[in-house]
Amino acid sequence: MQKHLLTALFFLATIGFNSHAQEALFRPQNIVSPEIHEDNSVTFRLHAPNATAVQVTGDFLPSVKMETPMGQMDGPGKAELKKGENGVWEFKTPVLSPELYNYSFSVDGFNTTDPSNPFLIRDVASATNIFIVGGGHADLYKTNDIPHGTVARRWYDSPGLKMDRRITIYTPPGYETSTDKYPVLYLLHGAGGDEEAWIALGRTAQIMDNLIAEGKAKPMIVVMPNGNVIQDGAPGEGSKNFYKPQFMIPNTMDGTYEGAFEDIIKFVESSYRVKTDKANRAIAGLSMGGYHTLHISRYYPNTFDYMGLFSAAIMPREDATGRVYSNFDQTLKAQMDNSYKLYWIAIGKTDFLYNANKEYIAKLDAMKMPYTYVESEGGHIWRNWRIYLSMFAPMLF
Structure with a gap:
């Protein structure tokens, strides 16, 4: 009897642990980023309540000159996100042309990807997020029916x-x-x-x-x-x-x-x-x-x-x-x-x-x-x- 009781208690404890683990797993912030609007402007969001400065960098922004091992080349610009309610930072772009774009965030100088966007791409040793603004030649980059x-x-x-x-x-x-x-x-x-x-x-x-x-x-x-x-x-x-x-x-x-x-x-x-x-x-x-x-x-x-x-x-x-x-x-x-x-x-x-x-x-x-x-x-x-x-x-x- 004691053996069965211990087994039952262990089983219930395991269920409790797994349910809490699964609850934590499926309890992310309800954040949409990037959000592509009907006019092809895009809003980026990042939950970082303790950050003092958040930037987004990507090829949808005006390029800047950068020094590289291959000489001076065009690199992506940066834009500042503004902190809003509940520690969510936001930046909205102007209307973007059709294209496949890449981007990442900088949080107090630390470069990171967007946790709300699971779509990533590797170029050499750098991983960045991607999104597509459709229309024109960008429709060639989509998986269509x-x-x-x-x-x-x-x-x-x-x-x-x-x-x-x-x-x-x-x-x-x-x-x-x-x-x-x-x-x-x-x-x-x-x-x-x-x-x-x-x-x-x-x-x-x-x-x-x-x-x-x-x-x-x-x-x-x-x-x-x-x-x-x-x-x-x-x-x-x-x-x-x-x-x-x-x-x-x-x-x-x-x-x-x-x-x-x-x-x-x-x-x-x-x-x-x-x-x-x-x-x-x-x-x-x-x-x-x-x-x-x-x-x-x-x-x-x-x-x-x-x-x-x-x-x-x-x-x-x-x-x-x-x-x-x-x-x-x-x-x-x-x-x-x-x-x-x-x-x-x-x-x-x-x-x-x-x-x-x-x-x-x-x-x-x-x-x-x-x-x-x-x-x-x-x-x-x-x-x-x-x-x-x-x-x-x-x-x-």
Whole structure:
């Protein structure tokens, strides 16, 4: 009897503990942040009753000049929140243009994310909240009620890098039930990124789903590799497990990646139903990925019919001494002589790489090498690169 009584008391105590724990778990402040209003203004809120100053920073605010390891670049501005009732701080924006925005808070100088917004994104080692103001091109970034493709994380053998490596691959709606063969876009990330960058920060799956559904882009496979040759996968996803991501990783721009790129092509063409001729291969990349695109397409001059250089990091490098970078002018001319369908260059007017891209264009002009040039507002930012992908993909195949 005593044993049963003790068991019952333990059971009741456990129920009491769990109920209180669950009550605490489901008892957050009833705060909506961000709140997107009908006129596309946005209100941010943060419960911080003991704070003396709260700021919000994000790319919806006017940019400011910031010193970075890459030189002076545009950075997000800041705005002050005002303290209201119950210790809730607020800031309301003017009407915002359609876009995917990111933001974070600063509380008495301590940077933090918004606890009322569970939607976060990682860029290198920084995590920020995101929200979408819909309309116009921003509707391409939404998950709409249309047929959807599949995003897979695969592992491939890279003899050139002597390891198995993780890769992200988008297949278009209907791929699994079709017998068709598809063209391929190889989409390369920038410094500090990895095989997660384009699919997360770039909204590649949403952009491709929407463009294909609207009949603006042909169904295609999009391959997003990891350009950091000393990694087998993104931080937290590879064999090194959890560690802080870095902006510049050794050997990323010394020719090693470009020289081993055939390993990726071979894996894709042996594992997926794809068209394997030059006319059905495209390659594009942002920043460092634009640099890789330039050199991969030149080093393999009869491999791609479509090239996209998005804010390409065209700059001299002391470690660019390998065979991939030798005979630059001759191999670039060979690429031109082999002909292609599109050599697309895009850059923001305030991008710190603007002058380097203009110098490269002058070189192409002197060679009479055909290209298409697009100049946009803004600097070296994901807002531009998502738009560039949205413009580039419909021109393929």
